[in-house]
Amino acid sequence: MPGAFKSIFVLAFDLDERGQTVPAFAVREAQDETAAIDEARKLGDQHAGVVVWKREASPAVGEEGEPVVIFQTGTIGDFN
Structure with a gap:
C-alpha cells in the first residue's frame, strides 16, 4: 500500500475455567x-499461548491490511 506503515502487536492468552x-x-x-x-x-512460559502479528495500514485512505502472523506458540484465540 502506498504511504502505508506497519504495526506489530503482541497478545498472550490464558485458559478460563472451561478451558477456553x-x-x-x-x-x-x-x-x-x-x-x-x-x-x-x-510470555510463552507464563501463558497458554502467545501470538505476534503485523498489519499494514494506510490511514490517509482508510485502508487496513489483513493481519499476518509472524510468531505463534501454544494455544491462541481470536486476536483480530
Missing part, C-alpha cells in the same frame, strides 16, 4: 518484529 482461550491482557504494540518475538518467547 481468553486474552491475558490488552493488545500490546511492539517497536519491531525482533522485540515482539523476544517478548512473546518470554
Whole structure:
C-alpha cells in the first residue's frame, strides 16, 4: 500500500475455567518484529499461548491490511 506503515502487536492468552482461550491482557504494540518475538518467547512460559502479528495500514485512505502472523506458540484465540 502506498504511504502505508506497519504495526506489530503482541497478545498472550490464558485458559478460563472451561478451558477456553481468553486474552491475558490488552493488545500490546511492539517497536519491531525482533522485540515482539523476544517478548512473546518470554510470555510463552507464563501463558497458554502467545501470538505476534503485523498489519499494514494506510490511514490517509482508510485502508487496513489483513493481519499476518509472524510468531505463534501454544494455544491462541481470536486476536483480530
